[in-house]
Amino acid sequence: MRVVRAVTVNPGVTDSLRLTEDHPEPASEEGAILVESLAIGICGTDHEIIAGHYGDAPPGTDRLVLGHESLGRVLEDPTGTLQPGDLVAGIVRHPDPVPCPNCAVGEWDMCRNGLYTEHGIKALPGFARDRWRVQPRFAVGLDPALAEVGVLLEPTxxxxxxxxxxxxxxxxxxxxxxxxxxxxxxxxxxxxxxxxxxxxxxxxxxxxxxxxxxxxxxxxxxxxxxxxxxxxxxxxxxxxxxxxxxxxxxxxxxxxxxxxxxxxxxxxxxxxxxxxxxxxxxxxxxxxxxxxxxxSVNANRRHWDLAAEALARADRSWLSSLISRRVPVAEYTAAYTPQPDDIKVVLDFAA
Missing domain, CATH: 3.40.50.720 (NAD(P)-binding Rossmann-like Domain)
Structure with missing residues (x-):
């Protein structure tokens, strides 16, 4: 069985951050599109989860893979939505299974009953692993010119x-x-x-x-x-x-x-x-x-597409300046340790 590296925590438990070297390959049930991880952005939400303030592991496990700010490269997509080599980010929030009136029309950012799930935060494995899968409707393609800064798509x-x-x-x-x-x-x-x-x-x-x-x-x-x-x-x-x-x-x-x-x-x-x-x-x-x-919090598919357009129009050097540190996965503890002048810290899977 193939395995991947993954940054994980035990939600609700402080000092449980680990780099798991033998995490299972992403299950096909997660999505048809297989993605090679390039970079993962780190934000205050990650720090709060690491501190044990909140976070929920997927059903059947006590470990949560972190990472909701993603950037990867498509390895395979049998649906034809994207092509191998395309840059892609995964949408964080998924609609609830009921669904509520907003989730039913694709407005999961406005979920009314709180039963949504979120990659790397609530009941869905995050993107901080060597490979991840995503469903086509939650995969956002990016301009190839954004290879160095596309990890900013989620906050955008x-x-x-x-x-x-x-x-x-x-x-x-x-x-x-x-x-x-x-x-x-x-x-x-x-x-x-x-x-x-x-x-x-x-x-x-x-x-x-x-x-x-x-x-x-x-x-x-x-x-x-x-x-x-x-x-x-x-x-x-x-x-x-x-x-x-x-x-x-x-x-x-x-x-x-x-x-x-x-x-x-x-x-x-x-x-x-x-x-x-x-x-x-x-x-x-x-x-x-x-x-x-x-x-206002979170975003639905329309906003992710608007964000991709905004990044494509922005000055690349300015966007690059927002990324204050790129830290190799092997040094993950340094990535999750804030420094005074940090703007955006990125965990680099491509290093």
């Missing part, structure tokens, strides 16, 4: 959905946005800023870091970088994409948005902190200024 799909919903909400009335504020200059924030610049908007990015790569990455987009509290900004943004999840920032941007402004909350707060805040004043501002605040 998240912000592609955010922008899709921002624009849908905006068109409730005459809408001519000019100014965007992105809070947080991690991968999600920087990619949100990229998609804003692709829309021809004036982009401002706010983050705590005053040194390191973030200010330069923002400047390279033609955007403006700020390292001040939200309330010190001298403008009211038409759109805010909040990517920090920091409670104070979340509340401040709700109050800072311009009349008819839209605030998209894309960062997940950890909870457990109480803040003294004038909720009545916030309610008054939101109502009288016709503002909208909404949350």
């Amino acid at each position: 799909s998240v912000v592609a959905k955010a922008w899709d919903h921002i624009e849908r909400i905006g068109h409730r009335a005459e809408w001519q946005p000019r100014t965007v504020l992105v809070t947080g200059a991690g991968p999600i924030g920087l990619l949100a800023a990229l998609l804003a610049t692709q829309r021809g908007l004036a982009v401002h990015v706010l983050d705590l870091a005053s040194t390191g790569p973030k200010p330069e990455l923002v400047a390279a987009l033609g955007a403006t970088y700020h390292c001040v509290p939200v309330n010190d900004l001298d403008f009211e943004p038409d759109v805010v994409v909040e990517c920090t999840g920091a409670p104070v920032v979340v509340l401040d941007v709700m109050c800072k948005a311009a009349p008819t402004g839209i605030v998209c909350l894309a960062g997940v707060s950890s909870g457990g902190r109480t803040i003294d805040f004038d909720a009545g004043a916030l309610n008054r501002a939101l109502v009288l200024e016709n503002n909208v605040v909404f949350g």
Whole structure:
């Protein structure tokens, strides 16, 4: 029996991260398309799973293969959807088996009953293994020119959905946005800023870091970088994409948005902190200024396709600059150990 290397954890158990050298070859039931893994992106979700905060192993096993940000090369596809050698990423979330009304029409990102599954997170093996399989409808082909940066597709799909919903909400009335504020200059924030610049908007990015790569990455987009509290900004943004999840920032941007402004909350707060805040004043501002605040997470197939188009249009060198470290699989513990100036760390299966 052939085996593969796989990065696995025992969900709910701290210090259980392992590189398994004899993991089974991906089962044919996982999908018709067989893929050779090239790179796996690492994000905060992975760190939280490793810390034992959440994560569910597939039925019948106590180990979960990590990795939901994927990039691979097709080895075989008997369905003809893709060709051997094509670049491909696997969609993370799968619809629930019931299914709910949203999952039934391909909107699994909006699942209503929580019975969805997710590669590398919830009840589906992840992509951090030498080979993986995927069903054709969950396989997203990529421009061959994205071989070095295509691993950014999953986080880009998240912000592609955010922008899709921002624009849908905006068109409730005459809408001519000019100014965007992105809070947080991690991968999600920087990619949100990229998609804003692709829309021809004036982009401002706010983050705590005053040194390191973030200010330069923002400047390279033609955007403006700020390292001040939200309330010190001298403008009211038409759109805010909040990517920090920091409670104070979340509340401040709700109050800072311009009349008819839209605030998209894309960062997940950890909870457990109480803040003294004038909720009545916030309610008054939101109502009288016709503002909208909404949350956004995950993405469906349409957003993944939009993300692939956005990456294909983006400057390759700028995208490459988001990847701060590429770590060989054999040194996996270093990949999952955060460093101060990390933007996006990639586990390199092609090394």
